[in-house]
Amino acid sequence: MSAALPVADARQVRRYARALMRRHPRALAGAIGLHVFAAVAGLAAPRLIGDLVEAIERGTTTVTVDRIALAIAGFVVVQAVVTRFAHIASARLGERVLAELREDFVDRILAIPLSTVERAGTGDLVTRTSRDVAALSQSVRFAVPETLIALATGAFAVGALLLVNPLLGLPCLIAVPILWFSTRWYLRYAPDGYLRENAAYSDITDGITETVEGSRTTEALRRQDRRRRRSDEDIRRQYAAERYTLRLRTVWWPLTEVAYVAPVVATLVVGGLFYLEGWVTLGEVTAATLYVQVLIDPLDRFLSWLDELQVGGASLARILGVSEVPEDRAASGVRPDGEGLAARDVRYSYVEGRDVLHGVSLAVAPGERLAMVGPSGAGKSTLGRLLAGIHGPRAGSVTVGGAPLVELPLDELRSHVALVTQEHHVFIGTLRENVVLARPSATGEQVRAALAAVDALAWADALPDGLDTVVGAGGHALPPAQAQQLALARLVLADPHTLVLDEATSLIDPRAARNLERSLAAVLEGRTVIAIAHRLFSAHDADRVAVVEDGRITELGSHAELVAAGGSYAALWRSWHGS
Incomplete structure (x- = not known):
């Protein structure tokens, strides 16, 4: 099971909710005022009916009856009209608040350190961005305004009841202990129950995502039963959590x-x-009974939506918890003096007590092209992420120009070092918008130059609308190789002085990848390039080759030097050439 992201406590949730409401004082006051007016208008009818009963009891005329009936009808119409506008005002306020919540959440998500996202897994994050946001949307749009309406209506109904005759308010007290103790009992256990329910759902999402993404590996290793048991266990926990609530x-x-x-x-x-x-x-008994009857609807509405508020509160706690993720870097104010990248006695572990890198030291000169090769699982990608500043070392240091990468602000870090992996994403939007993510101010000529640098301009111009073609989900589908070229074009446009390419051309056929790297070589002349790859032609072209085995650099030198040495690299080279 992945390490879940933090969850905010009840105090933080209440503080955030109050702060959110204080941003819209006029809209909130207007919505509440309209609901109060509607509630007052709705309370006239029971009193008028009570007056009608007393009038009939004493003896009255049809004129008086007609007058009271018209007054009741008038108040009903007024209540209906005001209620309509009150609901509109609440809906507008709810949508505005919901939009701000979503914007805040996006900001919080984007601020999460990538290392934390990788450790937490996708399930928890996907659940918070989908299920929790949807639940919170339901609460903000409906539960909050409906609760306000119920409170206003209930308060005025009680007031009207006491005005009729305080004695007739005494029978209502029979409901107080029942509601008080049962609701306190429910609220004592419900929040934790809904948090467990959402967490269990995250585990299901995480397990399904892993199963789908790794389906070929699962089938190749014949681990279907293990994945099925994992899913069954996740479903059992979800079932138990839902059964509890x-x-x-x-x-x-x-x-x-x-x-x-x-x-x-x-x-x-x-x-x-x-x-x-x-x-x-x-007449007083009649009016009081009707007011007690009127109380049922707001009370039922309040308690029904109170359950929805518990769901929304749990979702808000999970959404706010994203901002509780600690920063993985702290800006020290030290600025790089140069472009040299260096790792000194670096150690790193994904699980405490189990290092995957063991005292790695490596210095990369500005403009040098370094290839890192080695067997799968040797630690190449982990070392690449440390050199790109994605992770901070457990021990030792990784610096650029003498400044530790983890002490540089993220924007400044990315102006020095950038990472491109075999993983890529095509965002919904035009091809041009996808490329300029790396530099929003880029001109059309710069976009075309970046695409040309990675051999992508020909197919980009051939799209139905050229660079203005909509790609991503629901748009023009880009094959994996073209999507990877798109990621590389962003890298060219970002213009960092050091590039870490982790299997960056793995989805492109060898001949096309060879041409692509030749094109990149012309564009990246004078830049530092660290290429992590299984294809050894990258190593052949590099200034130096680092062989990574079991979390250590076992060999370091030029291609010719390492082949002549007859060590691990020479064996890899002979194996790759089939000699």
């Missing part, structure tokens, strides 16, 4: 239903006794 609801909801009905019955019974004693009038 369902059990909470099956206890809480029936108790709330009893609390709805009991006050109505108690008001009728007790009100009848008070009427017989002459303490209240028949």
Whole structure:
């Protein structure tokens, strides 16, 4: 199971929610004011019906009855109109708040150190960006405004009930202990339950993603049963988590239903006794019973949406928790003095106590082309990530111009060193927009030059709309080789002085890759290039070759020197040539 990202605590959630509401004081006050007006308008009818009962009891005329009936109809119409505008105001406020939440979340996601993302895995992050955002959207759009409406309506209904006759408010107290203790019990366990439910869903997503992405490897190694057991275990945990929250609801909801009905019955019974004693009038009993009936709807709405608020609160805690990820670098103010890249006695571990790099030292001169070769799992990619500043070493240091990479601001770091791997992504948008991600201010000529540098201009011009062709999901599909050329074009446009290419041409056929690297060589003249590859023609063309085995550099020198030495590299070279 991957290391999950942090989750914010209840205090942080409340603080953020208050801060978000304070950003829109006028819109919030307007929405609440409209709901209050609608609630007041809706409370006129029970009082008027009570007056009508008393009038009939004393004897009245049809004119009085018609007048009261018209007044009731008028208040109903006013309530309907005001409620419509109140809902519109709440919806607008909700959409605005939701948009800000999403923008804040995107900023938080983009600020997560890449090393943390790799350790956490994709499942938790995907769940937070999809399921949690969707749940929070439901809460912001509906649960929050509906809860405000219910609170306003309920408060005014209680006030109206007490104005009719305080004695008739006493029967309602029968519901207070039922609601108080059952809701406190529910709120004690529900937040943690929903957090476990979301975390379990993250594990399912993570497991499915790994299974799909590694399906060929799983099939080749005949590990289908193991992956199936992992999925079954994830589903069992999800089932147990959902069953737990369902059990909470099956206890809480029936108790709330009893609390709805009991006050109505108690008001009728007790009100009848008070009427017989002459303490209240028949009209007051009628109005009070109707007000208690009116209370059921906002109370039911409040408690129903309270459950949704627990789901939204758990999702907000997970979304806010993203910002609790500690920074993996701290700017010290030290500026690089030169472009030389150096690793000194570097050690690194993905799991505590198990180093994958063991005291690696390497100095790369400005403008040098270094190839790193070695068997799979030897630590080449890990060392490349340290040299690119993606990870910080557990021990030792990696510096550029004497400044530690982990002490450089990210923007400045990327102006010195950039990494391109065999993994790539085509964003939804035009081909031009995809290229200029590396430099938004780039001109059309610069974009075309970058594409030409990686042998991509010919197929780019051949697209239906050229550089303005929409690519990515739902657009023109780019084959893996073209998508990788696109990633390399971004690299050319970014213009760093040091490039780390981790299997960067692995998806392009050998002949095309050879031509591509020749094109890159002309463009990157004078730059430092560290190429990690299994294809040894990269090593043949490099100034020096570093052989990485078992997390150590075992050989270092030029191609000719290492072949003449007859060591590991010479064996690799003979094997690659089939000699």
